[in-house]
Ligand code: MLC
């Protein structure tokens with residue numbers, strides 16, 4: 001028995017001095033040096049008591065060591081559970097508890113704040129900072145630089161990624177070795193990645209995009225990554241001439257276009273710009289082509305499915321579309337009420353089946369049955385149509401979801417939090433167009449009888465408990481929420497009413 005992901009992504013690079021990570025300060029980490037780090041880290045996880053199948057929760061900043069932690073989980077057969085770095089202790093409590101993580105790796109600066117979570121859940125707490133230092137790396141340094149890959153099957157879990165849900169409770173998407181490996185193989189081929197590529201990596205590594213799409217693809221192709229801690233437009237422009245490809249959310253592209261110095265001079269070495277995680281406006285696509293001569297390749301995916309569709313590498317990359325299903329992936333468009341398949345060109349909910357589709361939601365068999373059908377089709381909740389040339393257009397969402405700068409925010413979760421604040425009777429959260437993030441969060445609140453609430457107080461009360469990207473950027477207090485005759489809050493009406501708040505704020 002082998003370890004499918006380790007064997008395909010990492011083992012081929014053992015002992016190779018080829019460059020893997022090109023770091024901000026100019027240093028280069030070779031594949032061999034990285035894999036040595038991985039072995040020490042895998043020994044450290046084992047020394048802390050982790051055995052195959054155990055969850056390792058990681059709330060750590062982006063660093064080579066954080067990436068080595070992912071690889072060490074793959075090699076030791078444990079399940080990697082990366083967590084958004086902006087989550088607050090209140091949010092982390094749920095993830096660590098729900099997953100029953102064996103090990104919880106946190107930033108050294110938050111060790112005291114999350115200590116109680118570890119105590120209560122029984123997770124072993126260890127630390128890893130943005131500089132690569134912490135109690136985990138201290139332990140790893142005392143370990144041998146060799147570790148035998150633990151046997152795993154294609155159907156075993158490699159990662160558990162939490163996605164928010166319409167009920168306000170996050171769901172852990174169980175991703176297998178097969179899910180991740182099949183998708184990486186498809187993407188390397190579809191996007192023609194080779195060992196000669198240098199990918200500019202400015203995405204976070206706690207989500208599908210930066211972790212699986214970007215990193216797994218580059219590991220499989222054998223190329224290198226310019227590994228930046230975050231997207232900083234000046235650093236990205238300075239590094240672009242050394243790269244051959246970049247993957248980003250639409251905000252990366254709109255921010256680049258805002259820079260006067262951003263021109264085709266910086267992109268002559270580039271062969272491919274890829275966008276995903278949120279809709280790329282056709283207008284951005286066109287402006288980018290005009291400025292650089294490059295047509296951005298837009299693709300579509302989800303945590304539960306990894307990548308599902310992609311515009312073609314060689315044929316026309318059509319603005320406003322997400323292209324065709326990847327090889328081996330079957331899609332269909334179904335009526336939201338009857339589930340009947342829709343005729344070509346009509347709008348319905350996108351269903352997906354293939355080796356990329358996850359195994360289900362952690363400890364949520366009912367939720368899994370609702371969304372992942374017995375015939376293997378997963379109901380994405382995205383509304384789409386397929387045009388006469390076969391291009392898929394994502395035209396909206398059947399689910400109540402806001403996507404801000406590539407991060408998903410489920411209004412229900414924010415509403416539940418706002419409703420719990422003193423003086424708040426009820427709330428409605430909607431997305432409004434935002435010039436930088438694509439969409440951002442608007443909260444409309446009603447005060448309890450006799451209570452007075454104001455935007456500034458509410459804003460201050462969200463600071464400690466809600467991750468920054470989820471916090472409302474515009475708060476409005478109203479006498480009552482608009483409702484239909486059934487008593488349901490009219491969110492469409494609120495979306496229309498507040499459609500301009502961020503645009504107006506910018507003017
Ligand atoms: C940061 N902030 C955001 C935000 N990111 N607010 C709304 N939406 C966002 N996306 C807030 C912070 O809380 C902070 O608020 C302030 O902005 C500055 O923080 P920052 O860290 O300096 O922000 P910045 O570096 O500008 O980050 C913006 C960004 C980043 C767009 C570069 O959010 C990003 O890298 N997004 C990528 C997300 C991603 O990888 N998604 C993939 C999901 S996988 P304050 O109040 O503290 O000042 C997926 C599947 C698929 O969707 O198909 O790929």
Ligand code: AMP
Nearest residue numbers: 276277278279299300301302303394408
């Ligand atoms: P996540 O749950 O974070 O994986 O986000 C997945 C969601 O992002 C999808 O369900 C879509 O709504 C959205 N998404 C991803 N890529 C695209 C894209 N290219 N265009 C429009 N929406 C996208």
